[in-house]
Amino acid sequence: MNSARLPGKVLKPLAGKPVLWHVWQRCSRSRLARNIIVATSKERSDDAIATFCRKNKISFFRGDLDNVLKRFYACAAEHTLDVIVRITADCPLIDPFIIDELIKFFKESRADYASNCLRRVFPRGLDCEVFSFALLRQAYQKAKSAREKEHVTPYMIKHGDTAAYTVPKSYQGHWRLTLDDEADYLFLRRIYDKFYGGSGIIDVKQVIKYLKNNPNLNQNSAVIILGGGLAKDKNGRWRSTKYNDQNARPKAYGDYLRVVAASYLYRHNPNWVIALGGHGHLKGAPQAVTLAGVIKQELKKLGVKSSDIIVEGQSGSTFEQLRALARIAKNKNFKKVIIISNAYHLPRVKAMVENFKELGKAFTGINLNYVSAEKIVLKHQPKLWAKIIEAGYKSANIEKIIKSEQQGAKQIKQGTYKLR
Structure with missing residues (x-):
């Protein structure tokens, strides 16, 4: 909630529902991810997120504010997770198909870290990472820099056995579908106003097709x-x-x-x-x-x-x-x-x-x-x-x-x- 560029962004409304609600709904459509957990902080500024989760019966965990790596490790340990899928809450168009395909790719590759971020040919906002608990524990124990602790996965990418997943062509492009500042919010609000029907989830492939056919849409x-x-x-x-x-x-x-x-x-x-x-x-x-x-x-x-x-x-x-x-x-x-x-x-x-x-x-x-x-x-x-x-x-x-x-x-x- 204490985002410097857009405070309270994960609870801002899109088509009448908070951003976090849409992220959770979309992740819940995954067929392979069993537990959807919101990992937030213990800070008072994030009480609103905890309240939102309780009200909507969403599983959540509260941990360290700045050491997000520590928060992830504590959350995964408490829930005895073997494999963790990391999705950030500022991605209201994250795609469940990409989540499932990446989980399958991770298992088939036998790597301990897999991501579509290692070969970025897709819009920002469809980022997805999968890693083993063993690698997460190693990162928690050995990561030293503030960047490694804040952003969770830099240590894993540097020291782990990684595998790069390439998204299908229908998902490829270089737009911003993430929520980082006011301009992102205005753009995502228009996307949701156009595509969201009040139930189900938006097909992000249709959004990408629309953006390809209308190249001037995201000019702010x-x-x-x-x-x-x-x-x-x-x-x-x-x-x-x-x-x-x-x-x-x-x-x-x-x-x-x-x-x-x-x-x-x-x-x-x-x-x-x-x-x-x-x-x-x-x-x-x-x-x-x-x-x-x-x-x-x-x-x-x-x-x-x-x-x-x-x-x-x-x-x-x-x-x-x-x-x-x-x-x-x-x-x-x-x-x-x-x-x-x-x-x-x-x-x-x-x-x-x-x-x-x-x-x-x-x-x-x-x-x-x-x-x-x-x-x-x-x-x-x-x-x-x-x-x-x-x-x-x-x-x-x-x-x-x-x-x-x-x-x-x-x-x-x-x-x-x-x-x-």
């Missing part, structure tokens, strides 16, 4: 919508602005186009998530819902899953939104980010990122792209949007704001721009 990408303003519809409900709104707060126009554009990208890239910003109640409009909250509801109406929307509802100005959303992108480990705003707004946005050191540093290491909402919607539905956009850019609202945005971008580059 996000679309960022920069919030602008709100206006009321004819029924008095708040919505994002249109080009011709007269009561927009603040004076920002055409923001709904950003929402539609993001939904189009999401529809064609369902593995992406959408992050959006915009602080709480607008000045002079205390009864208004948050800007980010309004945009989220509009996205949901356009078919975006709530679980794929990240809301940052505290920032106000464009600079504040960029700073807050960059922080989210770093925390979520997004490698590619597309910033969506209106065409009139993007030059100032780009100037901020390129000229304000704080923003430039915040987005370091991220493949950043700026795409106008107008360009996206015209690409996907030109007949619907062409006349609306043309009329909008001829309106007094937009003509005035274009001049303001151009002046702002110029001041940023000159170093005279004043942040609100």
